[in-house]
Amino acid sequence: MLTLKNLKVDINNDLNLDNILIKYFHIKPDDLVNYEINKRSIDARVGHNLSFIYEVIINLKDEEKFLKSNKNKNITRYINNPYQFPQSGSTPLNKRPIIIGLGPAGLFCAYFLAKHGYKPIVYERGKEISQRIKDVEKFWNESILNENSNVQFGEGGAGTFSDGKLNTQIKDKENRIKEILKIFVRCGAPEEIMYEKNPHIGTDNLRKVVVNLRNKIIDYGGEIHFNTLLKDIYIEGNKIKSIKINEEIIDTELLILATGHSAKDTFEMLLSNGIDIKNKPFAIGIRIVHPQSLINENQYKCINNKLPQASYKLTYNTNNRGIYSFCMCPGGYVVNASSEKGRVVTNGMSNYLRDSGFANSAIIVTINECDYGTKPLDGLRYMENIEKRAYELTQGAIAIQTFKDYENNVISDNLKNTNEFVKGKTINIDINKIFPEYINNSLKEGINYFNTKIKDFNKGIILAPETRTSSPVWIKRTDNLESNILGIYPCGEGSGYAGGITSSAIDGMKVAEEIVKKYKKVEKC
Numbered sequence: 001m002l003t004l005k006n007l008k009v010d011i012n013n014d015l016n017l018d019n020i021l022i023k024y025f026h027i028k029p030d031d032l033v034n035y036e037i038n039k040r041s042i043d044a045r046v047g048h049n050l051s052f053i054y055e056v057i058i059n060l061k062d063e064e065k066f067l068k069s070n071k072n073k074n075i076t077r078y079i080n081n082p083y084q085f086p087q088s089g090s091t092p093l094n095k096r097p098i099i100i101g102l103g104p105a106g107l108f109c110a111y112f113l114a115k116h117g118y119k120p121i122v123y124e125r126g127k128e129i130s131q132r133i134k135d136v137e138k139f140w141n142e143s144i145l146n147e148n149s150n151v152q153f154g155e156g157g158a159g160t161f162s163d164g165k166l167n168t169q170i171k172d173k174e175n176r177i178k179e180i181l182k183i184f185v186r187c188g189a190p191e192e193i194m195y196e197k198n199p200h201i202g203t204d205n206l207r208k209v210v211v212n213l214r215n216k217i218i219d220y221g222g223e224i225h226f227n228t229l230l231k232d233i234y235i236e237g238n239k240i241k242s243i244k245i246n247e248e249i250i251d252t253e254l255l256i257l258a259t260g261h262s263a264k265d266t267f268e269m270l271l272s273n274g275i276d277i278k279n280k281p282f283a284i285g286i287r288i289v290h291p292q293s294l295i296n297e298n299q300y301k302c303i304n305n306k307l308p309q310a311s312y313k314l315t316y317n318t319n320n321r322g323i324y325s326f327c328m329c330p331g332g333y334v335v336n337a338s339s340e341k342g343r344v345v346t347n348g349m350s351n352y353l354r355d356s357g358f359a360n361s362a363i364i365v366t367i368n369e370c371d372y373g374t375k376p377l378d379g380l381r382y383m384e385n386i387e388k389r390a391y392e393l394t395q396g397a398i399a400i401q402t403f404k405d406y407e408n409n410v411i412s413d414n415l416k417n418t419n420e421f422v423k424g425k426t427i428n429i430d431i432n433k434i435f436p437e438y439i440n441n442s443l444k445e446g447i448n449y450f451n452t453k454i455k456d457f458n459k460g461i462i463l464a465p466e467t468r469t470s471s472p473v474w475i476k477r478t479d480n481l482e483s484n485i486l487g488i489y490p491c492g493e494g495s496g497y498a499g500g501i502t503s504s505a506i507d508g509m510k511v512a513e514e515i516v517k518k519y520k521k522v523e524k525c
Helices: 017-025 063-069 104-115 129-142 176-186 203-219 264-272 292-300 378-394 403-407 437-450 501-518
Strands: 002-010 032-043 051-060 075-077 098-100 121-123 223-225 230-236 239-245 248-251 255-257 277-279 282-291 315-318 321-329 333-336 346-349 358-367 398-402 426-428 461-466 473-475 488-490
Touching: 002 017, 002 063, 017 032, 017 051, 051 063, 098 104, 104 176, 104 203, 104 501, 129 203, 129 333, 176 203, 176 501, 203 223, 230 264, 255 501, 264 277, 264 378, 282 292, 282 321, 282 346, 282 378, 282 437, 292 358, 315 437, 321 346, 321 437, 333 358, 346 358, 346 461, 358 437, 358 461, 378 398, 378 461, 398 403, 403 437, 403 461, 488 501
Parallel strands: 098 121, 098 255, 121 223, 255 488, 398 426
Antiparallel strands: 002 051, 002 075, 032 051, 230 239, 239 248, 277 473, 282 358, 282 461, 315 321, 321 358, 333 346, 398 461
16 A cells, blocks of 8 residues: 655545545556545645645555655555553453543543453443533523533533534644544544644534444443542551542552543542642633624635635733633534533534634633742632632623723623523623733734734724633553552543543553553453
């Protein structure tokens, strides 16, 4: 097999790759055995024809003959480097591994442990997805919040109510990413996630995918319990001995903590039991909304229905602070993502088709120990104070204001039909009152700078606050991924080791690998 890189195809031309490859290689149709798209991106640079850029794995009838005469540097022999799961270790394991949390890290840790015979038990504080959807919609429509079943907590984790972006910047020599994407596709995700540069599933598809993934875990011998909260852990001789789930004490040798970044009560409990927890820098800010057509025209310099909805990534630095876009949702919605009473939190969400007509993105400012202090949960308290202040000003609704009015400290009075781009109630207030002055100043400077990159960016509507961009804590772990307490494995975004669906899934995968490398399969259930 061969790899063809940098295949440029004008989007206005025939997009039938069979024909394109036959012409490119100067071969007969019968000489093309098969092919597979490995990567696809869009070249929208000024001065270039708007094009797709492909990397294709291709199988020709007589490849050796072709390679002998090939002088094209973009065509090379295909080197396959498949992911390899480790062999089982030799340490006896008498109790089934327990996983706390069924977000991406917990799901994929459970999947790999179950598939290889370790029969994990998963405890999720929230509800299964169909009931969780009802709770979330009740909150958006009636402002009735279930603190254990909401946008943050429940089957699939916070990622279920998101755009379902799967891109990640992590290095991947082991080919874990491709393995994760294959599993997503087997569970019902669209096949193009295997090759798109910026793949996404969409919240509507994710709701189906996580159910299929859950069923695979159960089919492989795993066990999943909903509405079950980790209340305490018990340690003996610097090793995990048992845990308290709801009111039941359960003995265990292995505890995987895949709690997600919003499990504040769990962080407090772990700290009180001697788990080594540190502050971790994070970022907070607002969501900004524009017509999707404005973003498309700025990014593509044209209107073309063959192109996906455009996204953007923007960065700026001022006064030793970074200001940047985060979790950009083309054709999506801003959602009320609160998980505690007396708090307000926003996030972004898109369906697979990204067809709301509006683009939104977080614009956030970096926050560090100089802002919040050095004690282990000081960052968490800082975040909580922002969310509380927002609630006091809005009584639980999302704060909304035009950016121009935000600049001038004026309450907006002309915002209508917000249900076209918001899930949850909104209220017109001056968002300056939610944040400290240095955050407001940084946001204003950054957004005006972004206006030089995207025309009319500063004409957007802003909503606040965006606080749950990442975990404010870091649970320390060793090279074999254990915490300072033996048998406890911190995992995923909540523990400070990931930043999105794919990186969280991979971290869960890595924890499963470490457990398998050390322990034998469970002989008895």
